[in-house]
Amino acid sequence: MTSGASGATQPAVRLDGVTKAFGSITAVDGLELVLERAKVLALLGPNGAGKTTTVEMCEGFVRPDTGSVQVLGLDPIADSAEVRSRIGVMLQGGGAYPGSRAGEMLQLVASYSANPLDPDWLLRTLGLQDATKTPYRRLSGGQQQRLSLACALVGRPELVFLDEPTAGLDAQARLMVWDLIESLRRDGVSVLLTTHLMDEAEQLADELVIIDHGKIVASGTPSELTTRGAEGQLHFSAPPNLDLSLLQTALPEGFSPRETTPGSYLVEGDIDPQVLATVTAWCARIGVLATDLRVDQRRLEDVFLDLTGRELRG
Numbered sequence: 001m002t003s004g005a006s007g008a009t010q011p012a013v014r015l016d017g018v019t020k021a022f023g024s025i026t027a028v029d030g031l032e033l034v035l036e037r038a039k040v041l042a043l044l045g046p047n048g049a050g051k052t053t054t055v056e057m058c059e060g061f062v063r064p065d066t067g068s069v070q071v072l073g074l075d076p077i078a079d080s081a082e083v084r085s086r087i088g089v090m091l092q093g094g095g096a097y098p099g100s101r102a103g104e105m106l107q108l109v110a111s112y113s114a115n116p117l118d119p120d121w122l123l124r125t126l127g128l129q130d131a132t133k134t135p136y137r138r139l140s141g142g143q144q145q146r147l148s149l150a151c152a153l154v155g156r157p158e159l160v161f162l163d164e165p166t167a168g169l170d171a172q173a174r175l176m177v178w179d180l181i182e183s184l185r186r187d188g189v190s191v192l193l194t195t196h197l198m199d200e201a202e203q204l205a206d207e208l209v210i211i212d213h214g215k216i217v218a219s220g221t222p223s224e225l226t227t228r229g230a231e232g233q234l235h236f237s238a239p240p241n242l243d244l245s246l247l248q249t250a251l252p253e254g255f256s257p258r259e260t261t262p263g264s265y266l267v268e269g270d271i272d273p274q275v276l277a278t279v280t281a282w283c284a285r286i287g288v289l290a291t292d293l294r295v296d297q298r299r300l301e302d303v304f305l306d307l308t309g310r311e312l313r314g
């Protein structure tokens, strides 16, 4: 047996200079990535960015051309038997016998594991308790997807790979899956997930990695990414044609307040509490009541659009 015990001190996933090409297409291009234990890392990227190829290399299904992939301190191809026994993989629809019942399928997968989670608990947690006797082929798409998640988790993996775990789920089912992923993290499970959903990434991820054309274009915590170099906007309404020169002087250097349309004012920059206080103090000094005062934070979507020039798929 390979170094399972020593692997416990290694990150859950480590990619060093990993490249993978399919013919003339470089799907993954020199990727460096670390997922620490008991953390959730979300890989974000537009279609074709290389997310699935990255996950498949970690799962041992795809061999990198160059660089090294380590999963739980092991090589997912050379040590595939041990790695597979310790990770959870959510397969999209694959591997199911269409006639087998949902509950039986999960029991069967659980029986491969020495210390499985309680399948009934998992079915309840994912809202599948009424579907246990339903044949796989009769389950709705969302139910099949949640069953696939249950199968990935029932063996108590140390690390799970979730490729778009909530794509196509309704809002209630999505919340169930989010709750489950959060409880996994609390239990010390590491999670690598891919998603197109910004709210999902913001909600779940300790670390976000945005990739495009197989390369990392930004990484950090959700709040680091939204505040890094962020331009905020402070809007307010007041009588038109106010003289903004006094406000300009009172604000820190670099701010240029302006009237965008008659009676609508905008201050752009790093809007901190001091800037907000300066604007309201100026209003008080000139005897003006600012209405509709609003501060817009830069959203992750804006960061993504700036970095990749593309919108995430909705």
Ligand SMILES: Nc1ncnc2c1ncn2[C@@H]1O[C@H](COP(=O)(O)OP(=O)(O)OP(=O)(O)O)[C@@H](O)[C@H]1O
Pocket: 022, 025, 026, 027, 045, 046, 047, 048, 049, 050, 051, 052, 053, 054
């Ligand atoms: N087996 C393959 N053979 C040929 N090209 C492939 C193969 N797998 C992936 N690619 C190409 O590699 C690039 C990256 O694909 P990948 O599926 O990893 O991206 P992705 O970020 O997961 O995209 P999506 O969000 O659409 O799933 C794409 O241009 C894709 O067409």
